[in-house]
Amino acid sequence: GAVVSQHPSWVICKSGTSVKIECRSLDFQATTMFWYRQFPKQSLMLMATSNEGSKATYEQGVEKDKFLINHASLTLSTLTVTSAHPEDSSFYICSARLAGGEKQFFGPGTRLTVL
Amino acid sequence: AQTVTQSQPEMSVQEAETVTLSCTYDTSESDYYLFWYKQPPSRQMILVIRQEAYKQQNATENRFSVNFQKAAKSFSLKISDSQLGDAAMYFCAYRSAGGTGNQFYFGTGTSLTVIP
Numbered sequence A: 001g002a003v004v005s006q007h008p009s010w011v012i013c014k015s016g017t018s019v020k021i022e023c024r025s026l027d028f029q030a031t032t033m034f035w036y037r038q039f040p041k042q043s044l045m046l047m048a049t050s051n052e053g054s055k056a057t058y059e060q061g062v063e064k065d066k067f068l069i070n071h072a073s074l075t076l077s078t079l080t081v082t083s084a085h086p087e088d089s090s091f092y093i094c095s096a097r098l099a100g101g102e103k104q105f106f107g108p109g110t111r112l113t114v115l
Numbered sequence B: 001a002q003t004v005t006q007s008q009p010e011m012s013v014q015e016a017e018t019v020t021l022s023c024t025y026d027t028s029e030s031d032y033y034l035f036w037y038k039q040p041p042s043r044q045m046i047l048v049i050r051q052e053a054y055k056q057q058n059a060t061e062n063r064f065s066v067n068f069q070k071a072a073k074s075f076s077l078k079i080s081d082s083q084l085g086d087a088a089m090y091f092c093a094y095r096s097a098g099g100t101g102n103q104f105y106f107g108t109g110t111s112l113t114v115i116p
Helices: none
Strands: A004-007 A010-013 A019-025 A030-038 A044-051 A067-073 A076-081 A090-098 A104-106 A110-114 B003-005 B010-014 B019-021 B024-026 B032-039 B046-052 B064-069 B074-079 B088-096 B110-115
Touching: A004 A090, A010 A019, A019 A030, A019 A090, A019 A110, A030 A067, A030 A076, A044 A067, A076 A090, B003 B088, B010 B019, B019 B110, B024 B074, B032 B064, B032 B074, B046 B064, B046 B074, B074 B088
Parallel strands: A010 A110, B010 B110
Antiparallel strands: A004 A019, A019 A076, A030 A044, A030 A090, A067 A076, A090 A104, A090 A110, B003 B024, B019 B074, B032 B046, B032 B088, B064 B074, B088 B110
8 A cells, every 4th residue: 555656757848838747645645745856866855845725835945936736635736847947857756644644655756857 | 954964975785795874864853763765766765664763673674774873863774685676776864753744854865786
């Protein structure tokens, strides 16, 4: 159990377009989901914390108008990269926290390439 | 804020031998969790081992064990009988216990090479 999926796993887009990435908890409810970004050969850096039914909390330096997060249900959080630029090219990973518990589980990640 | 430091960017080990990856952290909290995650080329984060700070006993998972020194804020990972499949990037991570947030704080990673 405790599976988290991300869709798409890989996306290539043109500069200026928007891209939506989904994070789903498949067999459990997640009141909190976290979005991380990982540049090549670097560590995971938290971008934002997403709570179901409320606004996301963004880390310092992360533009909330550029990285739109919606956590509309207990099993789905979406990250939309608006007006993507080549510098947004990265690996985006979500993790989902089990509702009522403390365990978290990572999704497989989404590789975004902006041309 | 919590910080996690991995001072070994790269490590190598001979197959079947033992290797230890180092990790130190800084926190003012008394209750927290520590983790080692493995990230193979697929980039999927795989939980290797987890330690609750309140437990004095070091966690073990088959060939993987930790040396948790709470006072020294040290959390090293020992891999015994290394296998080719152990080659990956290893991240040490910290997470607070309790509360409603609890994001992970990751170290910079150690790239482990296993030599046949």
